[in-house]
């Protein structure tokens with residue numbers, strides 16, 4: 001599996017385009033915008049699924065257009081459905097200046113394995129930043145949304161946020177095997193080994209063992 005990072009939208013979200021090299025099948029994680037770059041991705045005809053790490057507007061504002069352009073289903077945690085539908089909860093009303101509401105095609109559950117060609121993505125529930133957030137884990141990369149980002153973690157003061165749940169989710173990530181790329185929702189892509197050293201939240205759980 002290879003991936004490309006496209007950063008854009010009002011809050012510079014990281015949108016990831018994953019490609020299974022064996023089959024060419026692609027998935028788009030967190031299309032917070034829909035621009036020429038994503039239009040070109042759509043035009044390849046390879047996009048099989050649109051995945052959301054959580055429902056905040058800056059991660060999903062381009063999802064509806066991408067779905068229209070690709071006919072690919074939008075997948076998010078079943079527990080994020082209510083937030084996605086509610087402009088106040090998904091923060092579009094407060095920060096986007098326009099009410100957004102999105103209905104995923106299917107709700108995901110914790111531990112579910114998604115197949116993208118020969119690549120397997122494991123869904124890990126990661127409540128805390130929002131109640132229905134999740135991470136998508138592969139052998140070589142963890143797409144962690146706003147749960148874990150470049151030497152930091154996401155905020156927990158927005159609707160459905162919970163700081164204790166967020167820390168428990170970070171603790172779960174602390175147990176990841178190997179040294180995957182950490183592909184967060186904002187900021188630079190880092191390595192798990194670097195996060196373990198420099199991310200104070202992750203460092204705490206590693207040191208605790």
Ligand SMILES: [Zn+2]
Pocket residue numbers: 054056059129146154
């Ligand atoms: Zn967010």
